[in-house]
Amino acid sequence: MFRVLRHEGRPAGCAAVWDMPQWFGGRPVPSRAVAVVTVETAARGAGLGGALMGAVLREAHTAGCALSVLYGATLPLYARLGYARAGSAVTYGAAPAVLARGPTDGLRRLDPLDADLLAALRQREARTGNGLAERGEAQWTLLLKPGDEQAADVYVADGPDGPEGYVAVRPPAERRLTVVDVCVHGHRAAQRALGFLAGYRAQVDRVTWPGGPEDPLVHLAADTGVAIDGWEEWLARVVDVERALAARGYPAGVEGTLVLDVADPLLPHNHGHFLLKVANGCGQVETLHDEEQADVVLPVAALAPLYTGHLGAAALARMGLLQGSEAGIAMAAKLFAGPRPWLAERF
Structure with a gap:
């Protein structure tokens, strides 16, 4: 499916979108892939790329998606929209x-x-x-x-x-x-x-x-003699925090609770405190309205690599992208532990 952005009565940008569930923790999570994001040359610099992608993200949320994933030709635009590096695509080569x-x-x-x-x-x-x-x-x-x-x-x-x-x-x-x-x-x-x-x-x-x-x-x-012939990181964005945390699976034998304080200036439903309770490989999520003390505090962009397993909680804390108590960071590391994320597809 293509989404077309009109500016001053004429097409000025477009993006291809399709549903592409991704597996995390042994369960498929509803994700929307995005590709071929284009803005007409004469219209660049007017914020149309951000407007187009903002509309794509809001539509993905309405459609029930938890994540959005893409390969970005440039990082700054997507970083402003809450995307972050969240996994890899590797091509190996050998004689x-x-x-x-x-x-x-x-x-x-x-x-x-x-x-x-x-x-x-x-x-x-x-x-x-x-x-x-x-x-x-x-x-x-x-x-x-x-x-x-x-x-x-x-x-x-x-x-x-x-x-x-x-x-x-x-x-x-x-x-x-x-x-x-x-x-x-x-x-x-x-x-x-x-x-x-x-x-x-x-x-x-x-x-x-x-x-x-x-x-x-x-x-x-x-x-x-096996070498990496090509390596690229894909970007992900959490479209719905509550849905994403509830949809994925969690490590077997790990139980615990975690209160996340997520900042998301673009999608208001993602902004606030979320209580995650994990048991038997499943997560239950509740949006908190009393601003309970958070175990970890992070922007929505930092939630993406934590969620996918591309970066652990301790690594995010060292980078200044996540704040929290020692116990909170340790619990986040346990709940989101798992294999490094990757995609076989490039788009």
Whole structure:
């Protein structure tokens, strides 16, 4: 969907928006992705970009979204609107020989339009990580068969109890193999994926793939030599504090309460004190109206990296982005602990 901003009776800016739930703490959180934010050159400097994005955020709140996520070409505009760096997107690269020393069992070819099996495997990974998107049919189609481009070749690693992973690759070009998506569960599936990619050594000099901070192909590669070929941070903004805190999951075995004093000059419903009670991996949230003493005080922009796990409470406190008692900071660190957040998608 596109949103168009009109100025003096004519289109002056636009943004693409779509719903893209993201997984945090083992649960999907309603999130709205934003891309292609553009303001007409002649109209720049008049505050139209901020007006457009403000309208996008208010619409996202009305639609029931808890978060907004985007890749920003420039940080200052989005920082003024309450966005902050909240996760990463990494492209790894290596020579094929680095990945595996010998052949492994083959993988089964799969129709790239048969996304149900792939989605089930990806969701297993999303449940144990932070930040991964819940892809709909359109997202799977765009990833595996975009426009007029040749469809990706998809291969599945089968195990004794069913599929354990998959690898989707573009046909080799210019001595390079591009993995558009990969997901493996367990040592056996990872080794089979590595062996499959290493098998291209006669055709390519380099293999690249998207992955997270704890990528299994990196850590199980047969030799040193895997490098980061590309790294980018995505930005997130909490659109609805109460909804966001209640929607995500929390670490198993951790219980506690935390009063957050959040400052949000753009979205008044986010401004104030929120009581978070966590038990059995779930959070209950209450908006407080009596201004109870807060355990932590922070702007809405600092809440985004705390929420996603991109930055811990202690790190935010060291930067002066979060204030609180020693006990409050420690509790925030416990409640929001988890894997570093990442996205496989770039948009």
